[in-house]
Amino acid sequence: MRTNQCEKAVKKIESDVLPTNSVINSYAKLKYIEVIENCNQIMPGLKKTLAPNVISVLEEVKEIRPYYTRIWIFLGKYTNILIENKEAFKIKNVDELKKQANAYFEKAYQLSPEHEEILLGQIQTDFILEEYQIANEKIKKCLILNPESSYCWWLKVLSDLYLNEVEQAAKDIKIATEKQFNFHSEKNISQFSAACEKIENPKCFAELTDIYYTVMVNNHSDPKYHFRLIYISARGEKEEMLKEEIKSVLKNWPELESELNDTFELAYQHPNKINNKAISQYINNYKRWLEIETALNNLSGSELQLTRRVLDPEFTYLNETNKQIKLINK
Numbered sequence: 001m002r003t004n005q006c007e008k009a010v011k012k013i014e015s016d017v018l019p020t021n022s023v024i025n026s027y028a029k030l031k032y033i034e035v036i037e038n039c040n041q042i043m044p045g046l047k048k049t050l051a052p053n054v055i056s057v058l059e060e061v062k063e064i065r066p067y068y069t070r071i072w073i074f075l076g077k078y079t080n081i082l083i084e085n086k087e088a089f090k091i092k093n094v095d096e097l098k099k100q101a102n103a104y105f106e107k108a109y110q111l112s113p114e115h116e117e118i119l120l121g122q123i124q125t126d127f128i129l130e131e132y133q134i135a136n137e138k139i140k141k142c143l144i145l146n147p148e149s150s151y152c153w154w155l156k157v158l159s160d161l162y163l164n165e166v167e168q169a170a171k172d173i174k175i176a177t178e179k180q181f182n183f184h185s186e187k188n189i190s191q192f193s194a195a196c197e198k199i200e201n202p203k204c205f206a207e208l209t210d211i212y213y214t215v216m217v218n219n220h221s222d223p224k225y226h227f228r229l230i231y232i233s234a235r236g237e238k239e240e241m242l243k244e245e246i247k248s249v250l251k252n253w254p255e256l257e258s259e260l261n262d263t264f265e266l267a268y269q270h271p272n273k274i275n276n277k278a279i280s281q282y283i284n285n286y287k288r289w290l291e292i293e294t295a296l297n298n299l300s301g302s303e304l305q306l307t308r309r310v311l312d313p314e315f316t317y318l319n320e321t322n323k324q325i326k327l328i329n330k
Contacts, residue, residue, distance in 0.1 A: 036050055123139060
């Protein structure tokens with residue numbers, strides 16, 4: 001579906017189907033949920049916007065079809081959306097919503113105890129409420145139920161990170177990768193990054209650096225990915241990666257030096273071992289190195305040989321000095 005088709009479909013169902021309540025209409029109302037689920041992919045935020053409407057519809061349908069598992073799963077999932085966006089919906093009693101979400105998932109479990117999506121919904125509730133140890137225990141159940149589930153392994157990685165068990169997370173990252181989990185999507189990178197920001201552990205950012213490097217390589221012509229990698233590698237104390245990315249930005253986008261400085265200023269706001277003076281020296285040395293390289297590239301013949309004899313000592317000095325500079329205090 002396209003955006004305009006989604007808008008028309010949602011409005012059509014809301015005007016023609018939702019006002020009535022019958023067994024036949026209950027199927028059409030479930031179609032309403034299906035349309036929203038599908039359209040949310042091309043209209044991000046649609047599920048959030050319509051969550052109160054969806055819950056109201058599902059509350060009606062569950063009275064007509066109380067033994068249909070997916071109704072209870074959807075009720076739990078959309079209640080989670082309300083919890084996650086409690087400020088936007090001006091919700092005061094989050095504990096009550098949590099009880100409702102758990103009750104919906106429990107009802108779904110009673111109907112279909114082997115349904116993995118039920119457990120995933122409960123885990124999502126725990127993540128939203130920052131109950132990571134409880135989530136971790138449920139994730140173990142998820143892996144017992146389906147040890148090949150790459151998504152369950154991804155949740156295990158996230159719970160490890162939030163519990164500040166980064167070494168365990170690193171082991172689980174390898175397993176999730178073997179299970180073909182895509183760590184490089186924007187959504188998953190964002191979730192990984194949020195966990196690192198929460199615990200402020202350099203080892204977490206170091207793991208993220210290795211993952212995000214692949215994202216940057218696939219988008220190497222866009223400077224924003226390089227700036228993001230600089231920030232992550234600075235927080236992760238990845239010295240060599242940091243040096244390479246500084247050089248990449250200065251060489252390819254010299255006009256964005258102010259943004260490079262802004263990126264470091266953002267990193268300085270957090271606990272770190274970044275050496276501010278060393279980074280300034282490294283940047284200035286490399287800028288001068290580029291000036292010399294550009295000058296030599298524009299010359300030829302005897303003029304090049306003469307200029308090289310003059311500038312080569314400084315060129316070599318700058319290169320060797322930058323190799324020795326330590327951007328991260330150990």
